[in-house]
Amino acid sequence: MTRKQRRLSLIGIAGVVVACAVGLILFALTDQIVFFQSPTDIAEHPVPPQQRIRLGGLVKEGSVVRGEGTTVTFTVTDTANDVPVTFTGILPDLFREGQGVVVEGMLAVGGTFDADTVLAKHDENYMPKEVADSLKKQGVWQGTETN
Numbered sequence: 001m002t003r004k005q006r007r008l009s010l011i012g013i014a015g016v017v018v019a020c021a022v023g024l025i026l027f028a029l030t031d032q033i034v035f036f037q038s039p040t041d042i043a044e045h046p047v048p049p050q051q052r053i054r055l056g057g058l059v060k061e062g063s064v065v066r067g068e069g070t071t072v073t074f075t076v077t078d079t080a081n082d083v084p085v086t087f088t089g090i091l092p093d094l095f096r097e098g099q100g101v102v103v104e105g106m107l108a109v110g111g112t113f114d115a116d117t118v119l120a121k122h123d124e125n126y127m128p129k130e131v132a133d134s135l136k137k138q139g140v141w142q143g144t145e146t147n
Contacts, residue, residue: 035053035054036055036102037054038055038078039055039057039077039080039081039083040081049109051106052105053104053105053106054102054103055076055102055103055115056100057083057101058078058079058101059095059097059099060074060077060097063075069088070089070090072086072087072088073085073087074097076101084111084112084113085115086115087116087118089116091118092119095118095120099120099122100122101118101121103115103119
C-alpha cells in the first residue's frame with residue numbers, strides 16, 4: 001500500500017466515523033426537538049395530537065379563568081386565530097392578559113392545548129430600572145415614563 005493509498009483510507013475511515021457520530025447525535029435529538037408554532041400555524045397546518053410543540057402568542061383579554069387548585073385556562077391568540085390552553089401549576093409573575101406568552105405541551109384531541117410549561121414574555125421595550133434611571137440622569141432617556 002502506497003503512502004497516498006494509506007492517507008486516503010485514513011481520510012475515508014475518519015469520514016465514516018464522523019458521519020456515524022453525526023447520525024447518532026441527530027437520532028438522539030429527535031425526541032428533544034420542540035417546534036414553535038403560532039395559533040395561525042396550527043390552524044393552517046394541524047399538528048398531530050401527541051406531538052410536543054411550543055405555542056406562542058398573546059394571552060387574550062378576558063380569557064383567563066382560574067379553576068380548582070392551580071388549574072388555569074386561557075386563550076393564546078395571534079389576533080387572527082385562537083387556541084384554548086389548560087395549565088396546571090404556578091404561573092410566572094409576568095403572566096397577564098394582553099402580554100406575550102410561550103407555552104409548551106401537546107394538543108389534546110378536542111383542540112385544547114395542554115401546557116406543562118408557561119413562559120411569560122415581557123415587553124420588548126423593557127429596560128431595567130437602573131439603566132433607565134441612568135439614562136434619565138444623562139438626559140438621553142427616550143422611553144415612556146414607567147414606575
